Amino acid sequence: MVNVLVFNNATNGMERHALQLHNPMPYVTGGTLTVREFRARSNSNIIWTDIRAMRAWNTTRAAWGRGIYVGAAFKRIGEGGHANQSQHYAGVSFDVGQNLTAHGRTQLRATATNVGVWSYVEPAYLTPTWVHFDARLGPPACAAGYPLLREGSRGVYVCTLQDALSTVRIPNVGIDGVFGPMTRNAVMTYQRQNGLSADGVVGDADIIEPTRRNRYNSRVSEVGQAISHFGADSANVKN
Numbered sequence: 001m002v003n004v005l006v007f008n009n010a011t012n013g014m015e016r017h018a019l020q021l022h023n024p025m026p027y028v029t030g031g032t033l034t035v036r037e038f039r040a041r042s043n044s045n046i047i048w049t050d051i052r053a054m055r056a057w058n059t060t061r062a063a064w065g066r067g068i069y070v071g072a073a074f075k076r077i078g079e080g081g082h083a084n085q086s087q088h089y090a091g092v093s094f095d096v097g098q099n100l101t102a103h104g105r106t107q108l109r110a111t112a113t114n115v116g117v118w119s120y121v122e123p124a125y126l127t128p129t130w131v132h133f134d135a136r137l138g139p140p141a142c143a144a145g146y147p148l149l150r151e152g153s154r155g156v157y158v159c160t161l162q163d164a165l166s167t168v169r170i171p172n173v174g175i176d177g178v179f180g181p182m183t184r185n186a187v188m189t190y191q192r193q194n195g196l197s198a199d200g201v202v203g204d205a206d207i208i209e210p211t212r213r214n215r216y217n218s219r220v221s222e223v224g225q226a227i228s229h230f231g232a233d234s235a236n237v238k239n
């Protein structure tokens with residue numbers, strides 16, 4: 001069984017679905033994307049996404065008109081294989097079309113662009129052997145890899161933050177996508193441990209400091225860098 005958290009962008013609520021790997025993802029129509037396909041190479045028994053991403057999938061799949069092979073999609077922050085600002089950690093990204101010819105990928109990229117439902121479709125020169133598209137939050141809500149988060153925030157980026165905090169072993173509520181008092185306390189613990197202003201807000205520029213000091217081992221460093229990119233500059237966003 002896999003716990004699938006889905007952020008409902010319309011109601012600002014987190015929904016929880018207990019599903020089997022062969023079940024379709026919530027809000028996916030026609031069984032075109034299973035839990036197994038979306039979880040892809042992750043082994044996590046908890047995964048997350050939002051309704052925007054699932055509906056963007058539906059639109060893209062309908063426009064394409066046939067199956068879309070998913071090589072990677074959801075990824076936990078501690079599972080490696082992605083850069084530390086990856087939108088895959090937020091559960092809103094897809095890497096697809098690995099089984100197509102270069103010409104087929106060009107067509108799929110064009111389809112994903114033309115449907116107009118994705119925040120970002122990666123150009124071929126960056127990822128020639130797959131097609132990356134994602135439903136990241138765009139400016140002005142998020143001018144960065146991840147948006148600024150504070151108590152009261154909800155959604156997939158809160159899941160990413162909670163995953164990061166638990167990976168560096170700071171006690172937290174677990175992963176529920178709701179930035180409540182316990183998550184704020186965990187953030188303040190992280191900030192104190194790293195000599196930062198303990199304001200409980202993730203995304204202040206000073207959170208970048210521990211990355212610069214580079215005093216973590218590699219795994220913790222990746223998480224620290226991810227935390228540092230909430231609300232950070234957009235120049236180095238990874239996909």
Ligand SMILES: [Zn+2]
Pocket residue numbers: 088093094095132133239
């Ligand atoms: Zn990707």
